[in-house]
Amino acid sequence: MELNQYLEVFIEESKEHLQACNEQLLELEKNPDDLMIINEIFRSAHTLKGMSATMGYEDLASLTHQMENVLDAIRNSRLKTTPEILDVIFMAVDHLEDMVQSIAAGGDGKKNVTETVEKLKLIEKGELVVTSAKPEVAATTAVDTPILSNYDEFELTVLKQSKEQGFGVYEIAIALREDCLLKAARVYMVFEVLEKIGEVIKSSPSVDQLEEEQFDQEFSVTIVSKENPEDIKGMIMKVSEVVKTEVKSLEFSELSNVTELEVHSINDNSEVQSDDPSLISSAPADRPQVEEKKNNGKQNNSNKTIRVNIERLDILMNLFEELVIDRGRLEQISKDLENTELTETVERMSRISGDLQNIILNMRMVQVETVFNRFPRMVRQLARDLNKKINLEIVGAETELDRTVIDEIGDPLVHLLRNSVDHGIESPEERRTKGKYEEGTVVLRAFHSGNHVFIEIEDDGAGISKEKVLKKAISKGIITEQAAAGFTDKQAYELILSSGFSTAEKISDISGRGVGLDVVKNTIESLGGTISIDSKENKGTIFSIQLPLTLSIISVMLVEIQKEKFAIPLSSIIETAIIKDSEIMNAHNQKVIDFRGKVVPLVFLKDIFEVPSELVEDHFHSVIIVRKGDKMAGLIVDSFIGQQEVVLKSLGNYLTNVFAISGATILGDGQAALIVDCNALIK
Amino acid sequence: MAEMLVSDLKVIVFQLNDKEYAVPVEQVKSIEKIMHITRVPHTYSFVKGVMNLRGVVTPLIDLRVRFGLEEQAYSESTRVIIVSVEDKEVGLIVDGANDVIDIPSSMIEPPPVIVGITAEGFINGVANLDKRLLIVIDLVNILETDEINAL
Numbered sequence: 001m002e003l004n005q006y007l008e009v010f011i012e013e014s015k016e017h018l019q020a021c022n023e024q025l026l027e028l029e030k031n032p033d034d035l036m037i038i039n040e041i042f043r044s045a046h047t048l049k050g051m052s053a054t055m056g057y058e059d060l061a062s063l064t065h066q067m068e069n070v071l072d073a074i075r076n077s078r079l080k081t082t083p084e085i086l087d088v089i090f091m092a093v094d095h096l097e098d099m100v101q102s103i104a105a106g107g108d109g110k111k112n113v114t115e116t117v118e119k120l121k122l123i124e125k126g127e128l129v130v131t132s133a134k135p136e137v138a139a140t141t142a143v144d145t146p147i148l149s150n151y152d153e154f155e156l157t158v159l160k161q162s163k164e165q166g167f168g169v170y171e172i173a174i175a176l177r178e179d180c181l182l183k184a185a186r187v188y189m190v191f192e193v194l195e196k197i198g199e200v201i202k203s204s205p206s207v208d209q210l211e212e213e214q215f216d217q218e219f220s221v222t223i224v225s226k227e228n229p230e231d232i233k234g235m236i237m238k239v240s241e242v243v244k245t246e247v248k249s250l251e252f253s254e255l256s257n258v259t260e261l262e263v264h265s266i267n268d269n270s271e272v273q274s275d276d277p278s279l280i281s282s283a284p285a286d287r288p289q290v291e292e293k294k295n296n297g298k299q300n301n302s303n304k305t306i307r308v309n310i311e312r313l314d315i316l317m318n319l320f321e322e323l324v325i326d327r328g329r330l331e332q333i334s335k336d337l338e339n340t341e342l343t344e345t346v347e348r349m350s351r352i353s354g355d356l357q358n359i360i361l362n363m364r365m366v367q368v369e370t371v372f373n374r375f376p377r378m379v380r381q382l383a384r385d386l387n388k389k390i391n392l393e394i395v396g397a398e399t400e401l402d403r404t405v406i407d408e409i410g411d412p413l414v415h416l417l418r419n420s421v422d423h424g425i426e427s428p429e430e431r432r433t434k435g436k437y438e439e440g441t442v443v444l445r446a447f448h449s450g451n452h453v454f455i456e457i458e459d460d461g462a463g464i465s466k467e468k469v470l471k472k473a474i475s476k477g478i479i480t481e482q483a484a485a486g487f488t489d490k491q492a493y494e495l496i497l498s499s500g501f502s503t504a505e506k507i508s509d510i511s512g513r514g515v516g517l518d519v520v521k522n523t524i525e526s527l528g529g530t531i532s533i534d535s536k537e538n539k540g541t542i543f544s545i546q547l548p549l550t551l552s553i554i555s556v557m558l559v560e561i562q563k564e565k566f567a568i569p570l571s572s573i574i575e576t577a578i579i580k581d582s583e584i585m586n587a588h589n590q591k592v593i594d595f596r597g598k599v600v601p602l603v604f605l606k607d608i609f610e611v612p613s614e615l616v617e618d619h620f621h622s623v624i625i626v627r628k629g630d631k632m633a634g635l636i637v638d639s640f641i642g643q644q645e646v647v648l649k650s651l652g653n654y655l656t657n658v659f660a661i662s663g664a665t666i667l668g669d670g671q672a673a674l675i676v677d678c679n680a681l682i683k
Numbered sequence: 684m685a686e687m688l689v690s691d692l693k694v695i696v697f698q699l700n701d702k703e704y705a706v707p708v709e710q711v712k713s714i715e716k717i718m719h720i721t722r723v724p725h726t727y728s729f730v731k732g733v734m735n736l737r738g739v740v741t742p743l744i745d746l747r748v749r750f751g752l753e754e755q756a757y758s759e760s761t762r763v764i765i766v767s768v769e770d771k772e773v774g775l776i777v778d779g780a781n782d783v784i785d786i787p788s789s790m791i792e793p794p795p796v797i798v799g800i801t802a803e804g805f806i807n808g809v810a811n812l813d814k815r816l817l818i819v820i821d822l823v824n825i826l827e828t829d830e831i832n833a834l
Binding site: 608611651665670673 | 718719721722723724725726730733734735738739740741742770771772773826
């Protein structure tokens with residue numbers, strides 16, 4: 001199908017619209033009366049509906065439509081925004097997200113959403129009692145109240161008056177044959193028939209759309225007529241190529257249920273535009289206007305960007321990596337040849353490719369916002385589930401990170417946020433007794449510092465109790481009692497990141513299912529990052545994650561062990577040194593050295609990596625001091641080769657989880673060298 | 684056209700210990716001479732290491748070791764057959780590879796039961812072509828590492 005080529009765009013845009021819905025809904029929760037926000041949501045929902053209908057995803061379209069109806073009701077002040085209504089809308093958005101996900105994954109985007117649709121309908125019916133503040137109560141009484149919503153006021157008046165004058169109000173659903181070629185002509189004929197027997201009040205799609213054949217096979221028309229339904233049906237059926245005609249007599253109480261679906265979709269188009277100016281002018285504060293300006297600004301910006309498939313960027317990156325490898329080789333050759341002209345050219349090329357590298361890396365940078373933007377929703381839901389009051393502040397969402405990091409960082413952050421919300425922030429009662437504001441605050445902060453990006457999650461909750469943590473760790477056999485005595489606060493806090501640890505006494509399904517924060521720690525370390533915790537009891541906790549800016553090109557120290565070359569990431573190296581045999585001491589079967597007043601355990605990489613011994617051992621050892629958090633270790637190698645920028649490559653899907661090896665790189669001479677994962681070497 | 688595809692299996696023929704083996708051509712990406720191998724510690728004995736294959740770090744499996752045959756030093760004729768199965772891409776080190784032939788599928792018989800125990804799971808079938816015995820290998824099983832992990 002030719003629609004396939006639009007599928008990608010459809011999925012992307014749907015995601016954007018859903019995200020916009022999510023964000024605006026959260027805003028709406030804060031300012032329930034702000035019509036501008038509702039308009040924004042409405043517009044997103046409306047576009048989404050249109051797109052999904054065009055693409056043939058009926059479930060998606062119908063759910064969006066139902067949601068739109070509720071939004072419309074809110075917009076026209078027939079409904080008041082309440083948390084309950086928002087919950088249902090949020091639920092609907094969730095379903096929509098699932099559907100889009102399913103479509104993106106190659107599915108058909110079908111999902112059983114009848115429950116949500118029912119709920120939305122119920123809410124919408126609640127609109128009927130304008131005066132009632134509580135729509136869920138209204139829902140039960142709604143049925144026998146006359147509707148005012150589905151037809152605009154003028155149409156309603158007409159319908160009512162016709163009714164009073166003894167006309168029948170009928171909604172007629174008409175289906176044309178699938179192979180009907182001149183649909184517009186048939187529509188015209190149907191209308192001609194109808195106009196002879198009565199008056200056409202409304203049609204869905206609108207007459208214009210019908211004339212332009214912008215409908216599938218079915219359309220519906222609302223007419224007032226004195227004829228009886230059977231005769232009307234018979235007359236319409238006489239028009240050729242009409243396969244089905246259903247005539248329903250409408251009572252006013254029914255109107256909402258039966259016809260609203262169709263009728264609304266017509267109204268929407270025209271209303272969105274026509275309503276806007278008036279809304280802006282009538283809006284209570286100047287805030288909406290500011291927002292409007294913001295939006296305009298956004299639109300201008302978006303014109304200057306293009307969408308590029310991430311795959312293409314990856315290919316570009318891969319090609320550039322090849323270039324970096326050859327660059328290394330060229331640099332080597334020019335050094336060996338000592339030809340000035342060659343050296344100059346190579347240097348120039350190196351500089352240019354350096355710039356190119358920066359640009360390509362920057363292109364792959366993604367704002368952390370793409371990860372952060374789903375958190376407000378999540379925290380809101382969690383807070384509601386846990387009956388807590390939580391305000392999530394996001395700072396520095398525009399901070400940029402490499403896409404590879406972005407892809408991985410989501411889950412750990414979800415985990416940490418859940419942890420903060422569940423275990424960190426106390427219940428409102430508890431907070432009150434502690435003299436804090438009932439509403440807890442969780443701050444999610446991202447910022448750049450040097451070659452790293454920091455992400456912090458700070459809460460003003462209960463903090464971590466050192467005693468509790470130590471007691472727990474001892475009881476779980478993670479540490480011994482003697483060791484516990486010497487633990488600093490920080491060391492103790494970090495225990496909660498070790499596997500098999502979960503301090504919450506109560507297991508909730510928010511966090512604490514045994515898979516604890518150790519997973520978070522592992523993920524972050526596998527990304528080349530670190531995580532640290534700081535906490536004050538009853539004041540709150542800060543989880544601080546440090547991440548490298550990029551993962552694909554890293555600086556390493558190349559070393560030689562016997563005849564093999566290994567690369568050690570510069571990010572974990574503190575310094576290098578040469579030590580004598582006599583400086584090595586023994587402590588508990590562990591060789592250590594005294595390094596600037598600290599006892600540092602030694603790791604003989606030759607043994608760890610089982611390097612075949614071919615060369616005689618020296619009395620001098622080259623040692624690289626590496627660190628992981630506060631811990632250090634000295635890696636013994638045979639010689640240092642030097643520092644180099646290398647391209648990090650994986651060992652492929654066949655070799656996964658090789659101990660202490662995080663990947664490989666290709667050196668200037670074309671050989672592959674393994675990259676040492678220092679984190680795995682320090683326990 | 685479709686019949687042709689069904690009836691003929693195009694294979695690359697390679698040697699191990701004077702025996703001839705065959706691997707379907709569509710699973711083979713290229714055949715390379717042996718290059719510098721970087722040893723990878725702590726992995727299976729049959730994984731000789733990784734090689735730089737035009738910028739892609741490719742793991743190498745010594746098929747002799749994988750099949751339980753004795754190891755032999757690599758020579759001029761030693762070849763690496765780069766194969767790709769599912770999402771995995773690896774190189775198979777073999778004694779030599781120099782032939783591409785079509786085997787009519789009717790000539791392929793299921794593996795005989797008496798074949799050596801180690802190699803049994805790695806064989807898809809045996810083809811008898813003019814007194815030439817070709818063993819069609821089962822790449823999926825050869826690359827499967829789950830059973831080894833379990834041990």
